[in-house]
Amino acid sequence: MALGSPKVRSEPQPVSAPRSLTLLGATGSVGGSTIDLIKRGGSRYRVEAVTANNNAAALARLSRELNVRFAAVANPSAYAELKDALSGSGIVAAAGEDALIEAAERPAEWVMAAISGSAGLKSTLAAAKRGATIALANKECLVCAGGLFMRSAAAAGANVLPVDSEHNALFQALTAGRREDVQRAILTASGGPFRTWSMEAMRAATPEQALRHPNWSMGAKVTIDSATLMNKGLELIEAHHLFALEPSKLDVLVHPQSIVHGLIEFRDGSVVAQLGAPDMRIPIAYCLAWPDRIDGAAARLDLARIANLSFEAPDPVRFPALAIARSVLEGGGAGPTVLNGANEIAVEAFVTHRLGFTGIAALVAATIDAAERGGLRNEPQNVEEALAVDHMARTLALELLPEIAAKAS
Numbered sequence: 363m364a365l366g367s368p369k370v371r372s373e374p375q376p377v378s379a380p381r382s383l384t385l386l387g388a389t390g391s392v393g394g395s396t397i398d399l400i401k402r403g404g405s406r407y408r409v410e411a412v413t414a415n416n417n418a419a420a421l422a423r424l425s426r427e428l429n430v431r432f433a434a435v436a437n438p439s440a441y442a443e444l445k446d447a448l449s450g451s452g453i454v455a456a457a458g459e460d461a462l463i464e465a466a467e468r469p470a471e472w473v474m475a476a477i478s479g480s481a482g483l484k485s486t487l488a489a490a491k492r493g494a495t496i497a498l499a500n501k502e503c504l505v506c507a508g509g510l511f512m513r514s515a516a517a518a519g520a521n522v523l524p525v526d527s528e529h530n531a532l533f534q535a536l537t538a539g540r541r542e543d544v545q546r547a548i549l550t551a552s553g554g555p556f557r558t559w560s561m562e563a564m565r566a567a568t569p570e571q572a573l574r575h576p577n578w579s580m581g582a583k584v585t586i587d588s589a590t591l592m593n594k595g596l597e598l599i600e601a602h603h604l605f606a607l608e609p610s611k612l613d614v615l616v617h618p619q620s621i622v623h624g625l626i627e628f629r630d631g632s633v634v635a636q637l638g639a640p641d642m643r644i645p646i647a648y649c650l651a652w653p654d655r656i657d658g659a660a661a662r663l664d665l666a667r668i669a670n671l672s673f674e675a676p677d678p679v680r681f682p683a684l685a686i687a688r689s690v691l692e693g694g695g696a697g698p699t700v701l702n703g704a705n706e707i708a709v710e711a712f713v714t715h716r717l718g719f720t721g722i723a724a725l726v727a728a729t730i731d732a733a734e735r736g737g738l739r740n741e742p743q744n745v746e747e748a749l750a751v752d753h754m755a756r757t758l759a760l761e762l763l764p765e766i767a768a769k770a771s
């Protein structure tokens with residue numbers, strides 16, 4: 363695969379104050395951490411627009427607190443509640459897919475893309491196409507349509523800043539040397555709650571157990587993805603697009619303490635790593651202040667207290683999701699889009715007790731096989747094609763669900 367120069371611009375630009383911001387997915391876990399930093403930043407920031415899916419009450423509350431201009435819910439049936447809750451505030455309330463795009467298109471210099479799943483693709487792309495600085499948390503957007511997204515951002519001169527802690531670590535470590543001297547980029551994984559579990563125990567794992575992440579407090583989808591290690595697979599694909607690194611230069615290392623987030627190995631054998639407490643406010647603060655830095659975004663790292671940092675190779679037998687993701691990354695075409703859509707269905711089925719834990723990777727693999735047999739091969743060239751492949755993958759996964767659920771039980 364021919365790869366060009368790095369796609370993430372890293373030349374610092376002066377920050378104008380106050381910085382205008384829009385938060386897509388404001389009511390979620392990343393949204394909440396971002397709002398905490400914004401409130402602490404006082405007059406340094408002004409919030410233009412915020413969005414949610416259904417949670418009109420929380421969106422209205424934070425819209426008033428932040429004195430935003432525009433608030434939108436994706437689900438039209440949540441509109442009446444949002445409008446009522448904002449009445450008399452002067453804040454414009456809106457609903458539906460077009461309203462999310464309008465939020466992204468409004469004139470904010472910086473956009474936090476923190477909707478979960480491929481549902482965030484259109485609005486994140488809309489912000490990229492107008493050349494905003496995008497703080498990108500929504501990894502599914504890059505897995506579903508990474509080539510398309512990065513090309514659109516580059517054409518519009520948009521800066522794409524990685525929020526995901528591992529990619530943020532790589533982004534920082536990459537500043538230590540020249541791109542052509544990079545030998546390997548290593549993403550760390552906590553290993554999730556089932557790191558030491560047997561295959562038999564994992565087969566019976568419940569959603570409640572999978573949602574108990576040992577180190578990070580996150581939304582449900584990414585927490586389940588962390589338990590299967592599919593999250594690390596999605597992140598390999600994300601890193602490939604963000605940093606224009608070929609798959610053979612991307613690696614994963616299990617690191618249960620979640621202190622070292624990412625490492626860059628240069629060709630002379632030097633390895634540069636970024637460390638920090640497992641708190642999303644650190645990478646979010648980096649993106650929020652970029653190219654400056656914020657004082658005390660989170661607790662300082664106390665390495666003497668932590669004392670031990672350990673590393674191990676991921677187990678491909680108990681965690682097959684990683685190899686599935688690597689194989690679609692290497693295969694290219696529509697594979698990553700299919701993987702993402704199938705995984706969203708599989709996670710939803712697991713959380714709603716319709717599929718066992720080990721069935722998640724099995725359903726994703728079966729969907730990819732069926733899609734390939736059905737001729738779903740070419741990389742999507744525009745957002746309509748990406749969403750059509752995503753839809754077909756979801757339909758296939760739902761068709762395969764009963765058979766895979768029966769086998770995995």
Ligand code: NDP
Pocket residue numbers: 386387388389390391392393413414415416417418436475476477478479481482499500501502525526527578579580581582583584642
């Ligand atoms: P949450 O589930 O906590 O929040 C998701 C947000 O997106 C909420 O505001 C939710 O609204 C909104 N949303 C959900 N579905 C839709 C939809 N169909 N249309 C429009 N809006 C929608 O997720 P996280 O904050 O944990 O994660 C967000 C993204 O960041 C994910 O892609 C995740 O992989 C990534 N990420 C998260 C990390 C974390 O620490 N949480 C770490 C690294 C990456 P509502 O409240 O109404 O449901």
